[in-house]
Amino acid sequence: MIKAEISDKMRNLRDGYSSALIELGHQNNDVVAVDADLALSTKTKRFGTVFPDRFFDFGIAEANMMSVAAGLATCGKVVFASTFAVFATGRCYDQIRQSIAYPELNVKIVATHAGISVGGDGASHQMLEDMALMRALPNMRVIAPADAIEVEEVIPAIAEQPGPFYVRMGRADAPVIFDKHRPFEIGTAVPLREGSDVAVIATGTMTAEALRAHDLLQQDDVDAKVIHMPTVKPVDADAVRHAAEETGCILTCEEHSVIGGLGDAVAAAMADRPVPLQRVAINDVFGESGEARALMEKYGLTADNIAMQARRLIELKQ
Amino acid sequence: MHDEALVLDLRRKALQIRKHVVDSVYRAGSGHPGGSLSVADVLACLYFHEMRHDPEQPGWPDRDRLVLSKGHAAPALYAALALAGYFPEEELKELRKTGHFLQGHPCMKKVTGVDMSTGSLGQGLSAGIGMALAGRLDNKDYRVFVILGDGEIDEGQVWEAASAASHHQLSNLVAILDRNGLQIDGHTEEILSLEPIKWRWRAFGWRVLTVDGHDVEEILSALHEANQNDKPTLIIAYTIKGKDVSFMEGTLSFHGKPPSDEQYVKAMTELEQLEEELYD
Numbered sequence: 001m002i003k004a005e006i007s008d009k010m011r012n013l014r015d016g017y018s019s020a021l022i023e024l025g026h027q028n029n030d031v032v033a034v035d036a037d038l039a040l041s042t043k044t045k046r047f048g049t050v051f052p053d054r055f056f057d058f059g060i061a062e063a064n065m066m067s068v069a070a071g072l073a074t075c076g077k078v079v080f081a082s083t084f085a086v087f088a089t090g091r092c093y094d095q096i097r098q099s100i101a102y103p104e105l106n107v108k109i110v111a112t113h114a115g116i117s118v119g120g121d122g123a124s125h126q127m128l129e130d131m132a133l134m135r136a137l138p139n140m141r142v143i144a145p146a147d148a149i150e151v152e153e154v155i156p157a158i159a160e161q162p163g164p165f166y167v168r169m170g171r172a173d174a175p176v177i178f179d180k181h182r183p184f185e186i187g188t189a190v191p192l193r194e195g196s197d198v199a200v201i202a203t204g205t206m207t208a209e210a211l212r213a214h215d216l217l218q219q220d221d222v223d224a225k226v227i228h229m230p231t232v233k234p235v236d237a238d239a240v241r242h243a244a245e246e247t248g249c250i251l252t253c254e255e256h257s258v259i260g261g262l263g264d265a266v267a268a269a270m271a272d273r274p275v276p277l278q279r280v281a282i283n284d285v286f287g288e289s290g291e292a293r294a295l296m297e298k299y300g301l302t303a304d305n306i307a308m309q310a311r312r313l314i315e316l317k318q
Numbered sequence: 319m320h321d322e323a324l325v326l327d328l329r330r331k332a333l334q335i336r337k338h339v340v341d342s343v344y345r346a347g348s349g350h351p352g353g354s355l356s357v358a359d360v361l362a363c364l365y366f367h368e369m370r371h372d373p374e375q376p377g378w379p380d381r382d383r384l385v386l387s388k389g390h391a392a393p394a395l396y397a398a399l400a401l402a403g404y405f406p407e408e409e410l411k412e413l414r415k416t417g418h419f420l421q422g423h424p425c426m427k428k429v430t431g432v433d434m435s436t437g438s439l440g441q442g443l444s445a446g447i448g449m450a451l452a453g454r455l456d457n458k459d460y461r462v463f464v465i466l467g468d469g470e471i472d473e474g475q476v477w478e479a480a481s482a483a484s485h486h487q488l489s490n491l492v493a494i495l496d497r498n499g500l501q502i503d504g505h506t507e508e509i510l511s512l513e514p515i516k517w518r519w520r521a522f523g524w525r526v527l528t529v530d531g532h533d534v535e536e537i538l539s540a541l542h543e544a545n546q547n548d549k550p551t552l553i554i555a556y557t558i559k560g561k562d563v564s565f566m567e568g569t570l571s572f573h574g575k576p577p578s579d580e581q582y583v584k585a586m587t588e589l590e591q592l593e594e595e596l597y598d
Binding site: 032056061065070073074079095098 | 379383385425426427433434435436437438440441442444445446447448449450451452453455456474475478479481482486
């Protein structure tokens with residue numbers, strides 16, 4: 001078990017990104033960052049302030065930015081390309097496919113403002129299918145960190161591993177759940193709570209909700225296993241299978257469409273040894289404007305709903 | 319004036335590229351002969367004179383880079399690479415065959431000497447900008463050449479890149495526009511007019527040179543002139559689609575279609591005759 005608690009301490013994952021990127025920039029002269037006129041929001045601007053020569057803001061021209069990143073990578077640069085998730089993966093799908101994933105170039109796409117918790121900007125900016133798009137690409141690996149501490153470990157880990165990555169983060173501040181930094185292992189599940197009644201597998205900041213759900217379920221004497229799955233591709237299939245065997249039912253949680261994200265990855269991993277599976281995710285609809293927390297509640301991305309779905313699932317199992 | 323022997327050699331190389339284009343596309347049973355034939359002279363000038371490269375060290379960090387943004391002209395690029403010694407010419411016969419490394423469009427992972435994977439139009443100039451910026455960051459004096467199709471510049475991303483290249487004053491970047499006037503659905507000016515093409519690029523902050531894209535001496539002069547500049551250069555190479563194969567010249571029908579058995583023989587005969595004339 002890895003120690004994780006819901007703390008009162010809130011931190012923005014983007015702050016973790018910029019601090020890790022700057023640290024990386026000090027260690028490696030080949031680290032370059034590119035952005036598309038959202039450098040203040042993605043916080044790559046901080047890297048640009050420290051390393052002005054190694055930062056390029058290409059303006060509101062994401063497609064160009066993504067292919068330039070590919071070109072830089074062919075010359076040995078470790079390129080971090082950032083913008084909002086909706087533009088990074090939606091607008092630039094073809095650039096990522098043709099110029100980054102196919103030639104397997106060393107571009108790390110670190111996208112922010114993923115998910116419905118973007119809030120007021122509404123559906124046009126609430127990217128809910130980014131993991132689906134990126135998971136479908138050969139050579140691409142997909143990571144959704146749980147908190148700012150984990151982001152600070154993910155960034156150096158993906159820099160060390162050649163080839164493309166997609167890292168997604170939300171806009172909102174999120175509770176810090178990890179008490180300390182641990183080297184990030186790509187593709188390895190992070191067990192957080194032991195339990196035998198149901199396995200709750202969560203990714204991104206939904207992991208904090210899963211921990212809260214664990215406590216709610218415990219009040220009813222339900223023992224939920226909680227697994228944080230930061231790497232959605234390649235998903236830790238062994239961990240999924242073990243969890244299925246140990247608990248007999250699985251609940252996945254993600255701030256993403258029910259199509260193509262963690263839920264599908266987990267379902268595929270246990271398809272040859274199926275147990276009842278339920279998915280807490282956005283149910284194939286676009287989002288809408290609203291306050292972040294209110295939207296999370298409206299779309300069921302809360303500890304309460306996770307606990308409720310877990311109870312249903314346990315009944316189904318019996 | 320350029321050295322006569324050099325000019326003759328480059329014209330020969332261009333004809334050899336053309337023969338390989340016709341031969342490999344015929345054997346493959348598919349491919350794009352028209353736009354491969356139009357760009358053969360430009361490729362000959364780049365790989366056999368202008369570019370600093372070494373087939374013995376394809377990953378040489380100081381080498382000049384070439385991005386064939388109009389990736390469907392892969393048969394011409396592969397021919398140039400084979401003639402330069404990156405891989406045996408015999409391999410060209412296996413173009414597009416299952417299991418062979420010569421993919422229908424350039425794949426940098428599989429083909430030695432290919433600097434960038436291309437095929438989806440409009441992305442190569444951006445990739446070239448990345449290479450040029452990396453060269454600047456590393457204090458290297460290599461140059462980056464990007465070959466664009468004229469139909470290709472319909473793509474909006476090309477214009478995003480055109481802005482970015484001039485914004486960053488990338489004097490180490492040279493784009494060559496294969497202005498053969500035709501795209502799949504018709505004449506470029508009928509489908510989506512590009513003119514006044516020279517002024518468009520100048521307005522985007524580029525230096526623009528124009529050449530007869532089949533005149534080796536003009537191409538060499540322009541490539542040399544592009545070297546002495548403080549901004550990116552576009553060389554508009556006016557070319558003929560299907561150049562040097564009489565029944566392919568200026569036609570749309572051989573954009574993406576191989577020659578028939580009969581046409582293959584006729585095309586090869588014509589190209590061999592042109593080659594013989596060079597030796598007279």
